Structures are given as C-alpha cells and as structure tokens.
Amino acid sequence: MEEKQMKVVMYPWFAMGHAIPFMHLANILAEKGHKVTLLLPNKSKLVVESLNLYPSIVTLHTITVPTVHPLPPGTETTSDIPFHLETHLATALDLFRPEFESIIAKLQPNVVFYDFAYWIPEALAASGSKAKCVSYWVVSAAGMAMTVIPFREPSKINENLCIAGGVSVPPGYPMSSSMPIVMDDAKVRSFLYMPYGEGVTFYHRIANSLKGSDTVIVKTYGEIEGKYCDYLSTQYNNKPVLPLLLLPKPKEAKLEPRLAEWLSRFEPGTVVFCAFGSQVVLDVAQFQEILLGFEMTRLPFLVAFKPPTGCATVEEAFPEGFKERVGERGVVTGDWVQQPQILAHPSVGCFVSHCGWGSIWESLMSKNKIVLIPQQPEQVFFSKFLAEELKLVVEVERGEDGTWVSKESLCASVISMMDQDSEISSLIKKNHENLRNKLVDPGFMHGETDRFIKHLKALVIGR
Structure with missing residues (x-):
C-alpha cells in the first residue's frame, strides 16, 4: 500500500x-x-x-x-x-x-x-x-x-x-x-x-x-x-x-496595491484589522457602534464587513460625520480582502475577529494580538475557551442582554491589547508566542x- x-x-x-x-x-x-x-x-x-x-x-x-x-x-x-x-x-x-x-x-x-x-x-x-x-x-x-x-x-x-x-x-x-x-x-x-x-x-x-x-x-x-x-x-x-x-x-501573493499603500503609511504594529468573514451580516445599529468603537481608539484601522442589513453598501450605513472625522486613518470596505496577507503586513498589530475557526488559526499563526467578538453560539464557546482557559485572546464584553457590543467595550478591549505595558497584553503575548513557535x-x-x-x-x- x-x-x-x-x-x-x-x-x-x-x-x-x-x-x-x-x-x-x-x-x-x-x-x-x-x-x-x-x-x-x-x-x-x-x-x-x-x-x-x-x-x-x-x-x-x-x-x-x-x-x-x-x-x-x-x-x-x-x-x-x-x-x-x-x-x-x-x-x-x-x-x-x-x-x-x-x-x-x-x-x-x-x-x-x-x-x-x-x-x-x-x-x-x-x-x-x-x-x-x-x-x-x-x-x-x-x-x-x-x-x-x-x-x-x-x-x-x-x-x-x-x-x-x-x-x-x-x-x-x-x-x-x-x-x-x-x-x-x-x-x-x-x-x-x-x-x-x-x-x-x-x-x-x-x-x-x-x-x-x-x-x-x-x-x-x-x-x-x-x-x-x-x-x-x-x-x-x-x-x-x-x-x-x-x-x-500564506501564498506568496502580493497584497492589492491600494491596501498595501495605505498600510505602509503607518508605523509597525499600529493598525487594527477587523474582519467578520463572508457570512456575518450585522444590523445597522451594531455596525455603526463597532465603527464608532474603532474611531474611539484613535488608532488606524481597516474594517472588512459585509454591508449591514438593508444596505447595498457599507458607505450608506456610516455613522453621521464618521468619514469626515476619521479621514485617512480608517478604511471600511464591503469587499473581500486578502486576510492572510493583511495579517502578515508589518503595520498590522491587532486582529478583531468573529471567531471563525479558520480565522482563529490564521491569526494564531501571525504575530498579531487577537480580540474576539463571537457571532454564533458555538463561537461564543470557542471565544471563552481561547480567552479564559488558554489565555490567548481577549473577548469584548457585551451588555446585559448578552448580544450588544458597545463602542466603549470594543475600544477598551483593543486598547488593552495594544498597550504593551498592560498585564493582560503581556501575558497573552507570551502565551501566543509560545504556541506560535510550536506551530511554525x-x-x-x-x-x-x-x-x-x-x-x-x-x-x-x-x-
């Protein structure tokens, strides 16, 4: 045989x-x-x-x-x-x-x-x-x-x-x-x-x-x-x-020029990248709240979401004045993006994900900090498992109803991970590096x- x-x-x-x-x-x-x-x-x-x-x-x-x-x-x-x-x-x-x-x-x-x-x-x-x-x-x-x-x-x-x-x-x-x-x-x-x-x-x-x-x-x-x-x-x-x-x-494919040029404007490890996969569709209110959360971080960010419910494009659902306030610091797209290549870009330092299993392993193979906003019941379980038992990620806290993600909680989670001196950031970085070294x-x-x-x-x- x-x-x-x-x-x-x-x-x-x-x-x-x-x-x-x-x-x-x-x-x-x-x-x-x-x-x-x-x-x-x-x-x-x-x-x-x-x-x-x-x-x-x-x-x-x-x-x-x-x-x-x-x-x-x-x-x-x-x-x-x-x-x-x-x-x-x-x-x-x-x-x-x-x-x-x-x-x-x-x-x-x-x-x-x-x-x-x-x-x-x-x-x-x-x-x-x-x-x-x-x-x-x-x-x-x-x-x-x-x-x-x-x-x-x-x-x-x-x-x-x-x-x-x-x-x-x-x-x-x-x-x-x-x-x-x-x-x-x-x-x-x-x-x-x-x-x-x-x-x-x-x-x-x-x-x-x-x-x-x-x-x-x-x-x-x-x-x-x-x-x-x-x-x-x-x-x-x-x-x-x-x-x-x-x-x-990741295949030796070049990142599309538009995103590569934009990412190259920022210092290493300073950009927050967020993607929720090809199936997640948020309602307009939650979509807007998450964008406002990224705005609150004052960090450069790249968000790849499908247009929210009832919208043909992401632009028509932007919060009032969002584009003017954010300017060139933030990019929000409704198009498919090259996730592995973006995660590998030196300017990216944090990945905010819906906890899809494929995305989890792609991010664990990268050097990025990981913040999770699970969308499905089984993803809630994965997220807690990774955050509380393995201490590899941070999960964004939700409101009392267990569903709503506020701009304040998202901002706090991202900042806690991007702060090199925070205790939780240091612990998770150490655990992530130990795991990644084994996998690579x-x-x-x-x-x-x-x-x-x-x-x-x-x-x-x-x-």
Missing part, C-alpha cells in the same frame, strides 16, 4: 470557509502522490483554484448547484445569501446526491471526504462502493464535543441537567474547573434543532455525518484539544477522531502530515 496511489473524492459544504481547508487537505494528499477530485460550485472553484499546488493530480470538478426555492438565482455559496436561507442551500447540497453517485461510479475512489453531506456513507453503501468515509471538520473539537453528541439528541434532553445561566454539561465532558460554561441553553437548542435542509435539523445533519463515517478528522491542535477529540470518540463508539492541524503558509516549527507540520497519511492508508487497507 505504501507505493499505491489513493483516489480521493471531496464534497464540502457550499461555503468558502469549508472549500478552502478542503483544498489545503487536497494539497497535502497530492504532495504524497495521491489523486484528488474536489467537487465545488463554480464560485468556490474560482476562489480556490489559485491555491491548487498540484493541478496535474488535483481536479477541481465544477458542479451545478440544484435550484431550490426561494434561493435567489445564481446562489452557489453561503456568501450569496442571508443566514435564514441556508436551510434551502442545505437542501440543494442534498439534491446533488444522484449526480454524486454517478461521479463515484465513474471514479471508484478509495476515500471520500465530506462534512455536511451526512448521507454520503449511505450513498456509498447503496452503490456498492468500498470507499472509506472521512468526516472532516473545520471547527473546535471542544465545541463539537459539547454540542453534537448523543447527549443532545432531543429525545434525551433532561431539563434537570441545565445549569442556571449556562448550558447542560454532558457527563464526563473534560472541562477544566477554571472554565465557566457560557453557552445559553435556549440559544444552543434553537441553533442545533433549527431546520437545515429538507426534513433534517442542523444537529442531525452533523451527528449523522459523524455517526456514518469510518473516521473523523478535526482541524485542531492535539496539544490543546486532544482530550476533546478523545471524548468525541467515546460518544461515537470509539471510532477514531484525529486532530489534524494543517496550516499552510517545520517538524510540527511534517509530523502532522505523516501521521495523517499513515492513518488514512491504514484505514483504506483495513489495519
């Missing part, structure tokens, strides 16, 4: 935050000589094709996303729609199944990687394929082990286990005593049990994906989250749950890759 080329098919969820890490995984496999076919909508393909390091053996197969009402014409990824329409995009993901089965029959792969397409193990079995199924997740293992396990099965929920102000904790969950349970139980349930496709909830989509797989891989660092991977394994009949942290270096060590990435390939080959040959 050592010399045999494996054939791999990948079918990730229709979101850039999934397509890109699947592409990175494809490169790792291709580097070892294995042939990969990655099934992607055209919009995803256009973004990731520049990341394809082995085009001779990594095929980006363009798929047509099935039309589902009420998705707008041309919808292909989560970036094209507001969150409440994602359930219909999940339906489109599932409607692709017949074409997927035809592709499998033609390619006869040894392994299939997937995430949200929970039906893939069943489809492979029905078609007589002997391919192994790998469920690949670009999220926190701690969050998965807390939420998408049999304990959360609606029929098994025990109201008596709920902790006031928090969320029920699964028996045996490896939480440290210093880490409070911070997820709101009602919000977690609302998120887990919302429809996410025709006749399936978000919880069942993920749980069934894990349950049907031969092995589970989580993009995380074993030294930090290995115990949560082990716990997740115990919840799914002790199947392998492998932490795998693939952190490709070439031996670490080689070890992760070798362990992953060895595991995959053993899975395929059955020992």
Whole structure:
C-alpha cells in the first residue's frame, strides 16, 4: 500500500470557509502522490483554484448547484445569501446526491471526504462502493464535543441537567474547573434543532455525518484539544477522531496595491484589522457602534464587513460625520480582502475577529494580538475557551442582554491589547508566542502530515 496511489473524492459544504481547508487537505494528499477530485460550485472553484499546488493530480470538478426555492438565482455559496436561507442551500447540497453517485461510479475512489453531506456513507453503501468515509471538520473539537453528541439528541434532553445561566454539561465532558460554561441553553437548542435542509435539523445533519463515517478528522491542535477529540470518540463508539492541524503558509501573493499603500503609511504594529468573514451580516445599529468603537481608539484601522442589513453598501450605513472625522486613518470596505496577507503586513498589530475557526488559526499563526467578538453560539464557546482557559485572546464584553457590543467595550478591549505595558497584553503575548513557535516549527507540520497519511492508508487497507 505504501507505493499505491489513493483516489480521493471531496464534497464540502457550499461555503468558502469549508472549500478552502478542503483544498489545503487536497494539497497535502497530492504532495504524497495521491489523486484528488474536489467537487465545488463554480464560485468556490474560482476562489480556490489559485491555491491548487498540484493541478496535474488535483481536479477541481465544477458542479451545478440544484435550484431550490426561494434561493435567489445564481446562489452557489453561503456568501450569496442571508443566514435564514441556508436551510434551502442545505437542501440543494442534498439534491446533488444522484449526480454524486454517478461521479463515484465513474471514479471508484478509495476515500471520500465530506462534512455536511451526512448521507454520503449511505450513498456509498447503496452503490456498492468500498470507499472509506472521512468526516472532516473545520471547527473546535471542544465545541463539537459539547454540542453534537448523543447527549443532545432531543429525545434525551433532561431539563434537570441545565445549569442556571449556562448550558447542560454532558457527563464526563473534560472541562477544566477554571472554565465557566457560557453557552445559553435556549440559544444552543434553537441553533442545533433549527431546520437545515429538507426534513433534517442542523444537529442531525452533523451527528449523522459523524455517526456514518469510518473516521473523523478535526482541524485542531492535539496539544490543546486532544482530550476533546478523545471524548468525541467515546460518544461515537470509539471510532477514531484525529486532530489534524494543517496550516499552510500564506501564498506568496502580493497584497492589492491600494491596501498595501495605505498600510505602509503607518508605523509597525499600529493598525487594527477587523474582519467578520463572508457570512456575518450585522444590523445597522451594531455596525455603526463597532465603527464608532474603532474611531474611539484613535488608532488606524481597516474594517472588512459585509454591508449591514438593508444596505447595498457599507458607505450608506456610516455613522453621521464618521468619514469626515476619521479621514485617512480608517478604511471600511464591503469587499473581500486578502486576510492572510493583511495579517502578515508589518503595520498590522491587532486582529478583531468573529471567531471563525479558520480565522482563529490564521491569526494564531501571525504575530498579531487577537480580540474576539463571537457571532454564533458555538463561537461564543470557542471565544471563552481561547480567552479564559488558554489565555490567548481577549473577548469584548457585551451588555446585559448578552448580544450588544458597545463602542466603549470594543475600544477598551483593543486598547488593552495594544498597550504593551498592560498585564493582560503581556501575558497573552507570551502565551501566543509560545504556541506560535510550536506551530511554525517545520517538524510540527511534517509530523502532522505523516501521521495523517499513515492513518488514512491504514484505514483504506483495513489495519
């Protein structure tokens, strides 16, 4: 088996935050000589094709996303729609199944990687394929082990286990005593049990994906989250749950001239960069409050947000007089930006993020201070985990309702991190540097890759 080329098919969820890490995984496999076919909508393909390091053996197969009402014409990824329409995009993901089965029959792969397409193990079995199924997740293992396990099965929920102000904790969950349970139980349930496709909830989509797989891989660092991977394994009949942290270096792509020129105006480590990813859409009031918070810092800042609800552009939602007061000190854009290149720019010193898992690892690989404003229930958990247990970041405090971020709290968090003499800034800088030094060590990435390939080959040959 050592010399045999494996054939791999990948079918990730229709979101850039999934397509890109699947592409990175494809490169790792291709580097070892294995042939990969990655099934992607055209919009995803256009973004990731520049990341394809082995085009001779990594095929980006363009798929047509099935039309589902009420998705707008041309919808292909989560970036094209507001969150409440994602359930219909999940339906489109599932409607692709017949074409997927035809592709499998033609390619006869040894392994299939997937995430949200929970039906893939069943489809492979029905078609007589002997391919192994790998469920690949670009999220926190701690969050998965807390939420998408049999304990959360609606029929098994025990109201008596709920902790006031928090969320029920699964028996045996490896939480440290210093880490409070911070997820709101009602919000977690609302998120887990919302429809996410025709006749399936978000919880069942993920749980069934894990349950049907031969092995589970989580993009995380074993030294930090290995115990949560082990716990997740115990919840799914002790199947392998492998932490795998693939952190490709930013491609040697130049930052677009407009932003490069603007950033070069400022001293090293003085610019605050903020980005909330391609899915977060704020309401106008919160959008304006966050911009006012950056204005209050008196630091140069670059903000990349999607236009807020009801607005076609970010400019039309600016607070009154904001542009005139800020002048050239601040840039706010609604366009996609080159996040890795911006984080690597010497003028940037602080990154304010929504706590998307991909963005977290990109920022931890950089030298920037990190401030978090989580947007989803599981991101709230990730944020507390990183801030209170690992002490790698600072989270912005919210108002009494647990949702509103004031300009004052945002400003205070940023200033606390940018103040080189503050106690919290010094502690977090030390912890971040220690972690980053481990991650950038070439031996670490080689070890992760070798362990992953060895595991995959053993899975395929059955020992």
